[in-house]
Amino acid sequence: MAFELLEIEGEQELTKRKDSYIGGHYQPHSAVTLFQGDRLQLLEEIPDKTARLIVTSPPYNIGKKYEKRLGFDEYLKLQRDTLTECARILAANGSLCWQVGNHIGKDGEVFPLDIFIYGICKELGLKLRNRIVWCFEHGLHCRKRLSGRYETILWFTKSDNYIFNLDAIRVPQKYPGKKYFKGEKAGQYSCNPLGKNPGDLWTIPNVKHNHVEKTIHPCQFPIELVERLVLALTNSGDLVVDPYIGAGSAACAAVLHGRRAAGADTAANYLNVAKERIKRALEGELRRRPLGRPIYQPSPGDRIAQRPAQLAPAKSIQAPLFATA
Numbered sequence: 001m002a003f004e005l006l007e008i009e010g011e012q013e014l015t016k017r018k019d020s021y022i023g024g025h026y027q028p029h030s031a032v033t034l035f036q037g038d039r040l041q042l043l044e045e046i047p048d049k050t051a052r053l054i055v056t057s058p059p060y061n062i063g064k065k066y067e068k069r070l071g072f073d074e075y076l077k078l079q080r081d082t083l084t085e086c087a088r089i090l091a092a093n094g095s096l097c098w099q100v101g102n103h104i105g106k107d108g109e110v111f112p113l114d115i116f117i118y119g120i121c122k123e124l125g126l127k128l129r130n131r132i133v134w135c136f137e138h139g140l141h142c143r144k145r146l147s148g149r150y151e152t153i154l155w156f157t158k159s160d161n162y163i164f165n166l167d168a169i170r171v172p173q174k175y176p177g178k179k180y181f182k183g184e185k186a187g188q189y190s191c192n193p194l195g196k197n198p199g200d201l202w203t204i205p206n207v208k209h210n211h212v213e214k215t216i217h218p219c220q221f222p223i224e225l226v227e228r229l230v231l232a233l234t235n236s237g238d239l240v241v242d243p244y245i246g247a248g249s250a251a252c253a254a255v256l257h258g259r260r261a262a263g264a265d266t267a268a269n270y271l272n273v274a275k276e277r278i279k280r281a282l283e284g285e286l287r288r289r290p291l292g293r294p295i296y297q298p299s300p301g302d303r304i305a306q307r308p309a310q311l312a313p314a315k316s317i318q319a320p321l322f323a324t325a
């Protein structure tokens with residue numbers, strides 16, 4: 001499904017072009033819905049069993065500028081309300097992907113949000129298919145605990161009969177030249193010519209100030225993270241919903257691959273950014289890190305990879321326990 005861009009102010013216009021517009025309220029044939037307001041208000045507009053994929057990164061209750069810090073139980077109650085509505089709108093063969101990190105208590109205690117979200121989703125009858133570890137390698141440096149370098153995506157389905165397009169997300173093998181060494185196929189190449197299963201550990205750079213996708217939003221998804229989920233868990237024309245859409249990364253990933261999208265955010269400035277990015281995605285002009293680009297590794301000759309002479313000698317730093325290459 002290819003979308004043409006048509007922005008429409010009044011919903012009346014829908015009768016003219018049902019499948020090609022960015023609207024503010026959910027309509028069955030809308031290409032993109034960007035709802036300004038609370039996520040429950042948008043979800044209420046979406047009929048039962050309509051979304052093939054719900055993918056989001058909710059506020060973590062850590063005092064970011066877009067959230068009010070709440071008591072942890074109160075926060076979990078709001079997450080339960082969101083998840084309950086999401087389970088209602090999820091198609092029988094659909095998937096729900098909740099991407100979370102840690103809530104940090106005022107005294108520095110760490111609460112891994114996925115542990116709590118898992119319990120809520122189980123109560124709602126959803127089944128976990130993978131706990132994907134999103135490793136991003138860079139970030140803040142902690143002083144009183146190890147620096148956090150991963151978050152997780154809990155992938156749930158509503159039933160045992162779910163869409164999973166593995167071939168759409170295969171990645172190159174490490175040893176494509178490997179052959180069977182015994183048996184009937186001895187001497188033949190053993191790898192799948194389409195590539196290997198990408199596994200449940202995804203190393204994808206997070207969106208920091210030097211990332212090509214960086215906007216005013218402080219916590220964007222990298223588009224390639226959502227693209228993998230969109231390609232694997234939906235088909236062309238399906239609806240992808242993000243109840244906390246921020247700068248619209250999930251919607252961009254959806255429309256780039258001919259899916260429809262709907263999302264809510266309370267902040268008008270983020271939605272404006274989302275709208276611009278979606279427009280560019282529809283027009284083929286969105287700047288983004290391409291899906292599958294290898295992680296940049298500096299060569300030993302790069303100036304940035306060399307230790308300045310005025311720093312303490314490298315031998316005073318403990319060598320890594322494991323090679324990272």
Ligand SMILES: C[S@@+](CC[C@H](N)C(=O)[O-])C[C@H]1O[C@@H](n2cnc3c(N)ncnc32)[C@H](O)[C@@H]1O
Binds near residue numbers: 040067217219247
């Ligand atoms: C972690 S960010 C999501 C970022 C998004 N994944 C992206 O790529 O830009 C959470 C978003 O939830 C929004 N938000 C907070 N409370 C909300 C609510 N009650 N309903 C809808 N959105 C809300 C915030 O404004 C923020 O943009």
